[in-house]
Amino acid sequence: MxxxxxxTLPVAAALAVLAVGTAGCSGDTTPSEVASKAASAVQSVGAGLDAAAADAKKKLDSVKDxxxxxxxxxxxxxxxxxxxxxxxxxxxxxxxxxxxxxxxxxxxxxxxxxxxxxxxxxxxxxxxxxxxxxxxxxxxxxxxxxxxxxxxxxxx
Structure with missing residues (x-):
C-alpha cells in the first residue's frame, strides 16, 4: 500500500499560458507590457518551484527516525x-x-x-x-x- x-509544479502550464498570452496580443498591448507580463510569469514559476521544494522537504522532514x-x-x-x-x-x-x-x-x-x-x-x-x-x-x-x-x- x-x-x-x-x-504541482506548474512549469509547463505557466509556459503554455505565457506562450498563448504572447501569441494572442492585440494591438492594444505594447511589447513592453508583454515583456513585463512574461517576466512576472517567470518569477511566479520560480516561486512555485521554491514552494514545492519546501513542501517536499517539510513532508520528508516529518518522517521520524x-x-x-x-x-x-x-x-x-x-x-x-x-x-x-x-x-x-x-x-x-x-x-x-x-x-x-x-x-x-x-x-x-x-x-x-x-x-x-x-x-x-x-x-x-x-x-x-x-x-x-x-x-x-x-x-x-x-x-x-x-x-x-x-x-x-x-x-x-
Missing part, C-alpha cells in the same frame, strides 16, 4: 496513464532487520532536465529482507518525454 503527497535509503529504491520506466499523467513503478528493498516503511520523493523532469513535478509517496510495512512496490503518479498531465528520478528516500 502507498500514500502519495503531491505538489528516517535513514537515507536512496540506494534501496529502484524506478521503472515512466509511462502515461489514461488521464495523461506520468507514472513510474517504484520498488523499495528493505535491508533492515524488521518491517519498515519508505518515504520516496520522485521528481519528474523534461528532456532538458527541468523539474516538471514532484511527488512524495510512501510504501508502508515492507517486511525485513523483502521488497515493496508502489506507483508514483504526477499530479497533472505532463506533455512530451518525461524522465523520473529519486530525489530523496527515507526508510523508517
Amino acid at each position: 502507498y500514500r502519495a503527497w503531491t505538489r 528516517g535513514v537515507d535509503a536512496k540506494t534501496d529504491v529502484r524506478l521503472g520506466t515512466p509511462a502515461k496513464d489514461a488521464d495523461g499523467r506520468s507514472t513510474v513503478p517504484v520498488t523499495v528493498s528493505n535491508t533492515a532487520d524488521g518491517a519498515k516503511s519508505f518515504a520516496v520523493q520522485v521528481d519528474f523532469r523534461d528532456p532538458g532536465g527541468n523539474l516538471l513535478d514532484t511527488v512524495v509517496m510512501t510504501v508502508s510495512d515492507v517486511a525485513a529482507g523483502a521488497t515493496g512496490q508502489g506507483t508514483a503518479r504526477s499530479t497533472r498531465a505532463l506533455s512530451g518525454d518525461v524522465a523520473a528520478s529519486v530525489g530523496t528516500a527515507l526508510r523508517y
Whole structure:
C-alpha cells in the first residue's frame, strides 16, 4: 500500500499560458507590457518551484527516525496513464532487520532536465529482507518525454 503527497509544479502550464498570452496580443498591448507580463510569469514559476521544494522537504522532514535509503529504491520506466499523467513503478528493498516503511520523493523532469513535478509517496510495512512496490503518479498531465528520478528516500 502507498500514500502519495503531491505538489504541482506548474512549469509547463505557466509556459503554455505565457506562450498563448504572447501569441494572442492585440494591438492594444505594447511589447513592453508583454515583456513585463512574461517576466512576472517567470518569477511566479520560480516561486512555485521554491514552494514545492519546501513542501517536499517539510513532508520528508516529518518522517521520524528516517535513514537515507536512496540506494534501496529502484524506478521503472515512466509511462502515461489514461488521464495523461506520468507514472513510474517504484520498488523499495528493505535491508533492515524488521518491517519498515519508505518515504520516496520522485521528481519528474523534461528532456532538458527541468523539474516538471514532484511527488512524495510512501510504501508502508515492507517486511525485513523483502521488497515493496508502489506507483508514483504526477499530479497533472505532463506533455512530451518525461524522465523520473529519486530525489530523496527515507526508510523508517
